[in-house]
Amino acid sequence: MADLDRIRLAALLARERAEFAASHPRSLELSRRARGALLHGVPMPWMAKWAGGAPVFLAEARGARVTDVDGHEYVDVALGDTGSMPGHSPQPTVDAIVARVAGRGGITTMMPTEDAIAVGEELGRRFGVPAWQFALSATDANRFALRMARQVQRRGKIMIFLHAYHGTVDETVATLDDQGKVIARDGNVGAPVDPALTTKVVPFNDLDAVRAALAPRDVAVVLAEPAMTNVGMVLPTDGFLKGLEEACADTGTLLIYDETHTMSMGPGGCVRAWGLAPDAVTLGKALGAGVPIGAYGLSAELRDRVLADDEGDYLDWGGVGGTLAGNALSVAAARATLEHVLTEEAYASMLFTGQRYVAGVRAVFAKHGAPWHVVGLGARAEFGYTPAPHATGGDAHAAIDPLLDDLIHAALLNRGVMLTPFHNMALMGPTTTVEDADRVVGALDAIVGEIFGS
Template sequence: MSAGTSLPAGPGAHPGPPRRGPVAAVDRDRLAALTREGTEAYVAAHPRCADAHRAAREHLTYGVPMSWMAKWPGPFPLHVAEASGARFRCLDGTEHVDLCLGDTGAMCGHAPARTVAAVVAQAGRGMTAMLPTPDAAVVAAELTARFGAGPSRVARWQLTLSATDANRHVLRYARHLTGRGRVVVMDGCYHGSVDEAFATLDASGAVVARAGNIGAPVPLDRTTLVVPFNDADALGAALATGDVAAVLMEPALTNIGIVLPEPGYLDAVRRLTRAAGAWFVVDETHTLCAGPGGCTAAWGLDPDVVVVGKTIGGGVPVAAFGTTPEIAVEIERRVELEQIDVGGVGGTLAGNALSTAAARATLQEVLTPDAFTGMVAQATRWTDGVQGVLDAVGLPWHVTQLGARAEYAFAPQAPRDGAAAGAADDFPLQQYLHLQALVRGVLLTPFHNMALMCPATSDADVDRHTEAFAEAAAALTA
């Protein structure tokens, strides 16, 4: 095994806290010069993508359909002509190895055959009617089999179109059923565009809005308590206030960078939340990379609620949240049928026939245990390749692996909380490395130096990244 960190033997990052400046030991003038050279090479190689971006600027804000797409390195993003498996071809005809995979949305690979067949068949039978199809119950049973085994008793599910929606609905239910107003989140967390999670700690330890929070509806300290990941004492103090409805967390941080739980930490979270009468909500949207049942199954967790999204539809929008039977019974008992459609939970297109058909095929035929075995093996190959480069050139960085996902970061040691992960970031250095990978036909997740494997990812795909990373690292340290 490499010097990087993989899954713990048992239960033990998108924008995060404000960036704290460059920390990597590289020459900044050389970095700027290399970035200019890479930008020139990128522009020269993609004239058709540049033309498409210029045309898009007339009617699209930022020139892209969703603002995050503007964050890719270079003066314009690639435009995709077609995608299949672990690769895509841009408008200029260049084939790229995709290690971003739609920031987990395409963890099944692009256009998985079984999902595509199910979607095509269902589209001909109708896409949405605000009525259930038989696929919905099959999807729920499959999710229960994956996430409701072992100590977990999650067995009742509802479907949404995104994990953001699922998290919002869960927090509404938690407040309604507990009669409490606040939510605990981890410093450096990300749970989609859930307002309560756009909070961090300032230097004095006060809860404040995270940098870049747009149009916050209320001061975050009215809705949210923030604690460091891996700090059970801080969580206990937050829960002692007596007004916490739920603790919303990833079992391992991913969107600020991969931060793994220390031994015993997640057991402490379960114990503390149960004693305080607060819900333990596990967001597996990204940590599904740990295996077919995410970290919940891999680490034997016992949450009150599980949220999962993105991946389970094979690229078609769908997400879900599952609760224990007791919570489901209370929801049915305490939400009046007459007002069930106006309480802030649900959506007209949630649970639509097309999404549920895609989820059934994806869960049963694409994201199988055998598929995860291969994906994790490729992530280990990627981790070992990056570590080998770091050792060869003497860069004081580290690599961390979480199942089928892995990441390198600009610090000697893996962080134990979100603040440490945020402090290790270096945006100009990150942009350079992503740009150099793109020039060599490799796409990484734009928010971090993270790679994700899909069932179609091959040795050659991983090795192309290792070669590109080795060239970029050698240029930095020459």
Template sequence: MYRDRARLTELWDAELETFRRLHPRSGELWNAAREHLPDGVPMLWMAKWPGDWPVYVEEAAGAHFRCADGIDHVDLCLGDTGAMVGHAPAASVAAITERLARGSTFMLPTEDAAVAAGLLAERFGLPEWQFTLSATDANRHVLRYARQATGRRKVLVIDHCYHGTVDEAYATLDDDGRVVSRRRNIGPPVPLDETTVVVEFDDLPGLEAALETGEVAAVLIEPAMTNIGIVLPQPGWHEAVRAACDRTGTILVIDETHTLCAGPGGMTARDGLRPDVVVVGKTIGGGIPAGAWGMTRGLAERVRDSLEWRGEGREDLDVGGVGGTLAGNAVSTAGIRATLSEVLTPEVYPGMIARAEEWTAGVQAAIDEFDVPWQVTRLGARAEYSFRPTPPANGREAADADDFALQQYLHLHALNRGILITPFHNMALMSPATTSADVERHTVAFREAVAALFG
């Protein structure tokens, strides 16, 4: 916790005045939008950006965007992973545009779908794939299939996890270790302890005990936590989770949506993990809605058998609660094929990771120079600092280190200097187009902010 709150308020007020002076056109657009958009934004969470109003974007390319006030920004947020390949990558745009001109959605497959599935199978080692419009939808569908295949009701998730807007994952542990709904969870359909078991990321005995009850259909995990801050797994944790799932007949689902920053096949390929299901989203479409999940052949057969796809159950395939008329559409699969084969290739990862190493070193240098009790953690092409002296071991430690007012100041300070970092936490992501000069802009600005706070 930053103790000099008066100083923080003074710095915040100064940055707020600067923001207003730099972004008058965005303010005008926001005021006009308030007539028909609640809080002037298309999704209410956009109101959480620092400043009196959100910055309006006019155009973007690579690792930069220009706002309505004509300011060039280095984008280290990249749509919170949705634009990890950079904005408007040429190969993806060409494939998407060409497909749009020939029709976008048919409820019928095109050649691109099979090619895209093959590319994903090659990267993640799982042979059978299905497509959605988001990782949230992929996670929802996978959990339904897991319940269908196992005959069990519950899902196990990690405290402070993130799997999109999946209802079962909006559970947390209270101070007494009971499963409850997350703070301000909007309209949960049922009490979360009816659907979900929650354990801390570092609580392997708790996870094993939960699975031994035989009530859990699936374990849904991020291979490293990202949305609460970067929390890396302890050595041997993934192997122990896999073993516990094997002992208890539980389906292991790994959500690589954010951790695709670790390498072409995420942490699954990099670390030799063995999930039954992998979920990916956001990044793979090159900037358009896209998601997918891959399964082992064994699980795919269990699902088929449980649904009687080979027999009289086939007439009900469209009413089972999985899928949508736009899922797997021609434009999405064209974008996935082009992005995986021509943009987010194995060859671009070393440069992305090198930029993340430079960003981490710049943040660490300022922390060391001013003897600040913060830490910085990197995962592949992604890195984040947090307001605690040591890396968090689990989501609760990461959450307890949060200081919203301090975070907002640092975000606004960066924004006023033409740098956008991921909202709601202090994370930066590198694209294939991010340069060392882009990283250096953040390094200079971050040192300036830390000097203002602690100098």
């Protein structure tokens, strides 16, 4: 962004932060207190990464709105970084939670519930893979699916795409150095082993690199988002996913699509919308409207291989599973969310609002001559600071601009809009109205106008 006056941007950011501090005394007070009790002063370090300069403490959240402890209401398009894609506390999910916990009773036992079957059946219908298991997070769904894949394949390595994020899965906290060698990502905390031993890393949308990585047939499984959503948004180029599937088939490599974020694309995520054919699908976050749950579904063929494998211990010590996984509360929440909240009709409305938001952002950039782009993926959209969308995670990573991010995010907070921290991602839930989307666009209009002096 050579054309922009960085000193002026820094001054604008200082102005926005001062305004934030003046109008958020209670959040600041709680933040000071939290430093005495919580490592990093927050329950999770990323909760401190709000651009106003301090965490925004939550008071209430309903639908597409959150209210902080200082009484400010925001249009929330962060939606818990997808955990609340169904909107905050959707009534059918709340009713199912209450019915499970207070009505029938029983949060976790050692017994399955019928709700789990209903969730497995519905996910099977949506994503086209029939055999489901549960975890408590998408991270764990990925971990367990990777383990199963390595076990049945009797191969040691996995492959991911450069700058992908699949949760805190050890093997995936890997990147490439300048020479194309796999190394740990910067700041990888206490990495158990050198990720070069476990992982190959390849640029997205580069079929030659995919084929070269898979050719030695030492990769058990590729873990991929159908579109990258954690380094800006990188859509697959025409034919890339088909080519990826073919390269996997040619080399006997399994393919897992992580649809944790890309389920914004429709009821069956990108897998259904784009007719993809993975060996497994992983999910989490939004599935229980924020009640912790992860899920992984296997194709019939992979299911049969797992069932025929008598060396893997899936029951006890084998490294897959968890005491609370599949608990009665999580699956009750997921069933209600799938059956009554993230319905086909709800997706139709989310996709409509998503398109309107993308058109609005595009118009704002055009109006102010901002050489920036916006990419939509169903109900989610992300803008970036280059004229054209990125083709690889590497391009997207190189275009990250922390000063612009902070300025835009802080300005939006001060104008009643919550954009996803450390992303420029906006997500439209079933209760996000056209007016909400327009309000986000309006707030963006104000700050982009200031940035470009128009």
